[in-house]
Amino acid sequence: MMMKATGNISSTTPFLLPYTKTSDKMSIVSEFNDYRTKMNDKILGEDNKVLKRFFNLDTNAYKDGALDKKTKELLGLVASMVLRCDDCIRYHLGTCFELGVTKAEAYEVFAIANLVGGSICIPHTRRAVEYWEALEAE
Amino acid sequence: MMMKATGNISSTTPFLLPYTKTSDKMSIVSEFNDYRTKMNDKILGEDNKVLKRFFNLDTNAYKDGALDKKTKELLGLVASMVLRCDDCIRYHLGTCFELGVTKAEAYEVFAIANLVGGSICIPHTRRAVEYWEALEAE
Amino acid sequence: MMMKATGNISSTTPFLLPYTKTSDKMSIVSEFNDYRTKMNDKILGEDNKVLKRFFNLDTNAYKDGALDKKTKELLGLVASMVLRCDDCIRYHLGTCFELGVTKAEAYEVFAIANLVGGSICIPHTRRAVEYWEALEAE
Amino acid sequence: MMMKATGNISSTTPFLLPYTKTSDKMSIVSEFNDYRTKMNDKILGEDNKVLKRFFNLDTNAYKDGALDKKTKELLGLVASMVLRCDDCIRYHLGTCFELGVTKAEAYEVFAIANLVGGSICIPHTRRAVEYWEALEAE
Amino acid sequence: MMMKATGNISSTTPFLLPYTKTSDKMSIVSEFNDYRTKMNDKILGEDNKVLKRFFNLDTNAYKDGALDKKTKELLGLVASMVLRCDDCIRYHLGTCFELGVTKAEAYEVFAIANLVGGSICIPHTRRAVEYWEALEAE
Amino acid sequence: MMMKATGNISSTTPFLLPYTKTSDKMSIVSEFNDYRTKMNDKILGEDNKVLKRFFNLDTNAYKDGALDKKTKELLGLVASMVLRCDDCIRYHLGTCFELGVTKAEAYEVFAIANLVGGSICIPHTRRAVEYWEALEAE
Numbered sequence: 089m090m091m092k093a094t095g096n097i098s099s100t101t102p103f104l105l106p107y108t109k110t111s112d113k114m115s116i117v118s119e120f121n122d123y124r125t126k127m128n129d130k131i132l133g134e135d136n137k138v139l140k141r142f143f144n145l146d147t148n149a150y151k152d153g154a155l156d157k158k159t160k161e162l163l164g165l166v167a168s169m170v171l172r173c174d175d176c177i178r179y180h181l182g183t184c185f186e187l188g189v190t191k192a193e194a195y196e197v198f199a200i201a202n203l204v205g206g207s208i209c210i211p212h213t214r215r216a217v218e219y220w221e222a223l224e225a226e
Numbered sequence: 227m228m229m230k231a232t233g234n235i236s237s238t239t240p241f242l243l244p245y246t247k248t249s250d251k252m253s254i255v256s257e258f259n260d261y262r263t264k265m266n267d268k269i270l271g272e273d274n275k276v277l278k279r280f281f282n283l284d285t286n287a288y289k290d291g292a293l294d295k296k297t298k299e300l301l302g303l304v305a306s307m308v309l310r311c312d313d314c315i316r317y318h319l320g321t322c323f324e325l326g327v328t329k330a331e332a333y334e335v336f337a338i339a340n341l342v343g344g345s346i347c348i349p350h351t352r353r354a355v356e357y358w359e360a361l362e363a364e
Numbered sequence: 365m366m367m368k369a370t371g372n373i374s375s376t377t378p379f380l381l382p383y384t385k386t387s388d389k390m391s392i393v394s395e396f397n398d399y400r401t402k403m404n405d406k407i408l409g410e411d412n413k414v415l416k417r418f419f420n421l422d423t424n425a426y427k428d429g430a431l432d433k434k435t436k437e438l439l440g441l442v443a444s445m446v447l448r449c450d451d452c453i454r455y456h457l458g459t460c461f462e463l464g465v466t467k468a469e470a471y472e473v474f475a476i477a478n479l480v481g482g483s484i485c486i487p488h489t490r491r492a493v494e495y496w497e498a499l500e501a502e
Numbered sequence: 503m504m505m506k507a508t509g510n511i512s513s514t515t516p517f518l519l520p521y522t523k524t525s526d527k528m529s530i531v532s533e534f535n536d537y538r539t540k541m542n543d544k545i546l547g548e549d550n551k552v553l554k555r556f557f558n559l560d561t562n563a564y565k566d567g568a569l570d571k572k573t574k575e576l577l578g579l580v581a582s583m584v585l586r587c588d589d590c591i592r593y594h595l596g597t598c599f600e601l602g603v604t605k606a607e608a609y610e611v612f613a614i615a616n617l618v619g620g621s622i623c624i625p626h627t628r629r630a631v632e633y634w635e636a637l638e639a640e
Numbered sequence: 641m642m643m644k645a646t647g648n649i650s651s652t653t654p655f656l657l658p659y660t661k662t663s664d665k666m667s668i669v670s671e672f673n674d675y676r677t678k679m680n681d682k683i684l685g686e687d688n689k690v691l692k693r694f695f696n697l698d699t700n701a702y703k704d705g706a707l708d709k710k711t712k713e714l715l716g717l718v719a720s721m722v723l724r725c726d727d728c729i730r731y732h733l734g735t736c737f738e739l740g741v742t743k744a745e746a747y748e749v750f751a752i753a754n755l756v757g758g759s760i761c762i763p764h765t766r767r768a769v770e771y772w773e774a775l776e777a778e
Numbered sequence: 779m780m781m782k783a784t785g786n787i788s789s790t791t792p793f794l795l796p797y798t799k800t801s802d803k804m805s806i807v808s809e810f811n812d813y814r815t816k817m818n819d820k821i822l823g824e825d826n827k828v829l830k831r832f833f834n835l836d837t838n839a840y841k842d843g844a845l846d847k848k849t850k851e852l853l854g855l856v857a858s859m860v861l862r863c864d865d866c867i868r869y870h871l872g873t874c875f876e877l878g879v880t881k882a883e884a885y886e887v888f889a890i891a892n893l894v895g896g897s898i899c900i901p902h903t904r905r906a907v908e909y910w911e912a913l914e915a916e
Contacts, residue, residue: 436890550886
């Protein structure tokens, strides 16, 4: 079944709220990762040294150092949440999950983010909770 | 017709611009409210006292006081718009609509938000106008 | 094939990440422009003089002056990216493309935006790159 | 007693926290207004039509309309506070005070701003409270 | 020597860049804390229940829980830095210092903040480094 | 005349609005540059590789490339203004001035910044204008 964006689907697509339905949650994680990898590859494939070095630096910043990796990922998560960047939240949630961060710990990060950043963080918290469930369901 | 996210749909979903098509507008409001309620219930279902109290406080802040409820909802709306939080805008538009705020009043809030917050508020104004029409169509 | 938002689609729509699949990219540009035009017309159709004048002023700001149009569009692009407004980025990418901005130039704007605005601009850069490809494919 | 910035004072000026000492509060209001007027005059004295029209539009947005002036100033105040612009807060506090907004009303605006914008609004609330006292003391 | 703000000083005050001179650094910490305490007392002295409960909640959020106090203060610090709130940074630096956070750890927080939030965080990093030195000098 | 921060001056310092008096303007530029250099040296003197590389990258991003240096500095300026970072604005104003940017060009950057970023950019525009005059007066 092939549908062009200008064809049937585009005239029937429901309101594109930035969340998914529960039944499809299992694929959220891989969809996010696939798109992220594909587009990052394109960006890094261009001859822009500043962007390449910036991406590289971004990866290095979260390695073990005076603070361990897990703490740094929690820092990345709270920073992403107060700056309200859903994709950044998803990325750090994924790494936190892999590093063994518990749900209770994640919720404490959400709580601090909401207090510091205000109720405008609530919609991002909703989507973060949904993504966390998807990570657990994988 | 059941489509898995990793199946047909995911390879044919059109560009997911954060807006809907006119024909489906009647459901924007309930879709937003349903998702909001479902996820808020999950968040409040967890044992995080800070988040619970924060959500509770958020509700109390908009009650009648020295300023009446309607004025407070207008304040919540303009704050949401300059901070560019679509879900927050939708929430306050819904409450404003219920409280009898007129279209002309809503537009004056949009105007102030655009002046204070700049042209980056325009895309949010477009989606706010669309949501307002959905509220009127219910 | 007609699907109501409250019907089948709404229960099967995959996670609505704010990006498209490669095969549908040709329509991103027109979809964005169509929605933008339609909603701007509605906004300008209302009797709110402040918003009308603000929209008008927004158009005038990018005309040739002490700085030429192309430089101004690059300014609009970098401002939109650090403020993380996808629709604003799309708009200025479209105008930049029409004015003959090259891919290498666009990437240098992305690089400055990422440095000034930080890694939270990366997801917007991904979507900007995708939109740029859609402009090239038109 | 004349002290040059590069002379004695500059080597002895204490930590310039963005607030005043209680004993000098009576002059906060006029100092702010004087600087604002002086610099606005310079900006408007230049031949930049976009800025001139923008400043003019900014003034018009707060006139009586579907919403009255007082409500609009409260909207300007809450927007300024969640966007954390001290000078904007001072300006709207001044106008609110002139329009008869009470302290209890101002505090309800602060409360909503803090909830929507988070604890990063607290330092701005402190300075707002100090400015309000200066307005009362005039 | 008493100087009124509207008198000599106000006509000779040097450019009030938001930083101090080295020789006065010992007092930065107490000046900040004194002002913070004084104004918080005023705010809490008013009869605004929402603000009171918000301030109280803000204190509770950083207590030991699933994450320990030190980690939470680091989260508060990075959130304050990406949101570019100097007073919030100062507050969390003070608490971090008391909890035994090392300089190397603080710098890793600064590094993540700069990467996530961009070069606009650099001026805040400068002032954070200056405040940290003042804490060490106490 | 030596005054300790905790001594006479601290009890007489006028309201520290973030701007200077006209008579002292000649020193704004050097004061800013001196503090910036001193603190950057401290930061780079620490053993934090991520921060060092980030600072280095920040310098490289504005070199001639597909876009020339002057255009890139204008991009840095507008990005700094919409993100409302006074120190970043000062830095880029300094470099723009050295590269021969005219006052009329600078004002067109200010105009775009105000439109995109809103009236919250006005106070930063005032201080930018003041700093520009200081650059001209050197």
